[in-house]
Amino acid sequence: MVYTSKRAPLAETTDQLRARIPGWGADLDPKDRPSVPKLLWQEDQTGAHWEFPECQPEKWPRERSIEHAFLTPVFGTSCPPRGLSGAVRKMAYRKYSEGRAAHWLLLLAADRVDAWEHHLRSFATLHPDNPITETGVASEFSRHGISSRVGKKRADVKHHLLDPLIVAGPWVLAGGLLVAAVRKAIRR
């Protein structure tokens, strides 16, 4: 036991484990584990045939972390920054390093603005956002949503009553404030 120098023996011996579990001990020797040693030189093993990669063309001023010396030679080109969310994102990259909370908080705020921008824009298209199909909630009925949750000891069950309140609460509150503001304006 732990309060002396001895520790409790394991319930199974090595031989029992080897018999019960396929491959037990196949990588017992750490040298057989692929990422050991950590900094093993990979000369001629990566498939790279360059010392420094050719640079991908920059089609627009690509936002980048100010911790980088320059734009990396290869980068993703999905979703260039646009609109108000794009302006916030550009500011987050231009002004703050990854070490600053402001950098990440601005990016998270821009994500929320981006979602709203696209949500509103979708109403002006033939393909507006659809909360039923896009959230996949229909699977609650087609994929055992109810039976998966009821009668089971699931930690998330205690959230279920609260979740609608948390999701709908800010909307109700904002609506109430709006009504109050309009009524106040009318009374004037």
Add this chain to the structure above:
Amino acid sequence: MVYRGPYKVRVEEKEVPAIEHPNDAIVRVSLAAICGSDLHLYHGMMPDTRVGFTFGHEFVGVVEDVGSGVRSLRRGDRVMVPFNIFCGTCWFCARGLYSNCHNVNPNATAVGGIYGYSHTGGGYDGGQAEFVRVPFADVGPTVIPEWMDEEDAVLLTDALVTGYFGAQLGDIVEGDVVVVFGAGPVGLFAAKSAWLMGAGRVIVVDHLEYRLEKARTFAHAETCNFTEYDDIVVQMKKLTDHLGADVAIDAVGAEADGNLIQHVTSAKLKLQGGSPIALNWAIDSVRKAGTVSVMGAYGPMFSAVKFGDALNKGLTLRMNQCPVKRQWPRLFEHIRNGYLKPSDIVTHRIPLEHIAEGYHIFSAKLDGCIKPLIVPSGS
């Protein structure tokens, strides 16, 4: 698949990706998967996840086109693509740290490039699509061996290798008591891998009985449902002769459930970068001078981690994203030898058109979902 905002995705026609660099390839996806870490994006927790972005870092497919500089792949090759994007020659790649490549992610220096993992991961569209751009085609992808099943191959692009890597980071020695927090795909593979490395005992902790059942049958592990105990840390101590486990593996990541206040502040209100409950349980459950291995996904946002306990206990904390390609040769051997059968954890095969439902059931843990695969149209 495109992201429309927290908890919303839909299928849209996008332009087929183009060759943008001489070493690019375009891959027609034949099979993809949803990963637990995609849920961080889906829940709106990962900074700079833009509307219109396509997720998916676990995929296999057929080479459709190659850039002028590509030497090792040809059109028609059936390839598996590691979730990391990496150049092969920077300071980190030269030393085998492929997940830490410095030449592929202009948006951040702390993380390398990852397919479909927000602009924090470099802004590359992912593989939950019909086509995907694969940069550094001579470096990342590998032709799938003839004998390998495609469903096994897709799990070798992240889930299995990450689980194996998590066990490896634990520096397991013969007879070690290993506790794994999380019985999702990565936790199941970590538990299975711990045995390969000589663990004497493997305990898996989760809150979903169907996943714990899989941990018992698939990973031969003892299990603990934390909802059955007032304090799972005390239970871990009781199970380990009040010593604590030699190695604790956090296979949960930042959105750990189990605490109402943290669920509200993180998952719902996005006021912090997810709750580090699993990591704190790992720190508390491991013995003094033990090792905590972390490969559950955490974003760049701050989380309240019990660093003082880690210090006072003299713990070794090891963590990284998995350098996938470095693990492949050894894991190919294990699969051939029958020690691992990754596709045994697949529970759902969902057409790309129904991906919104796929995300919902995986996120809400409905229908006994452990690992959903996504099948693109025409595959």
